[in-house]
Amino acid sequence: MVDMQDRVALVTGGGSGIGRAIVERLAGRGATLAVVDVNEQGAEQAAGAAGGDSAAFVTDVADFAAVTSMVEAVKARYGRIDVLVNCAGWDKIEPFLDNEPALWDKVIGINLYGVIHTCHKVLPIMAEQGYGRVVNIGSDAGRVGSSGEAVYSATKGGIIAMSKTLAREMARYKITINTVCPGPSDTPLFEQIAGYNPKIVEALKKAIPFRRLGTPDDLAGAVAFFASDEAAFVTGQTLSVSGGLTMA
Secondary structure (H helix, E strand, C coil), X not given: CCCCCCXXXXXXXXXXXXXXHHHHHHHHCCXXXXXXXXXXXXXXXXXXXXXXXXXXXXXXXXXXXXXXXXXXXXXXXXXXXXXXXXXXXXXXXXXXXXXXXXXXXXXXXXXXXXXXXXXXXXXXXXXXXXXXXXXXECCCHHHHCCCCCHHHHHHHHHHHHHHHHHHHHHHHHCEEEXXXXXXXXXXHHHHHHHHHCCCHHHHHHHHCCCCCCECHHHHHHHHHHHHCHHHCCCCCCEEEECCCCCCC
């Protein structure tokens, strides 16, 4: 097991689902967690389970001023931020032609602006340290598309592209930036997809070589690798965790 003792990891969307699994995995490796979520109860529970000096920071990542205050608070408490995992995300499954602009704004605000906001505030801290690991949660929807998720797919494609550019810009500071893309996974968002198209669950299970949906723990393992020093020479990469449904 890779030792992440003395590392401080900031995880957005850490109060539930994939984010919660990432918090637990990094805590299990010795990291101290700053659990960021708009859901106070979820964030508090995740931070409590992480133990040690881990703490919850209730924040709407779509709000740049709120992110600025949150990052300042994390830096003030711990003195450093070694790992940033951008996992906060949201979507509503419906055909693009049924979308309203308010939906676009919310999806883009949380999924894309949220990543832009945290990266803009955390990367200078990492640059000053001369060390950092950034793992952005994309989606295979951003690589191959997903019916009923047009704008969501656009935001995830944007995360993939931005991560590659930032990886080039920040390499001089010994900061790695990679993207992990979940395939169909057993999460609250996928329950929406199943409701939108009830037949899709069994169809996907048949299409996935491993014959099952992904789990939050499947994603957490990939994130933990990129967040560790084992991946010190890996940057600008996009990894699908999809049981072989998508292959690059």
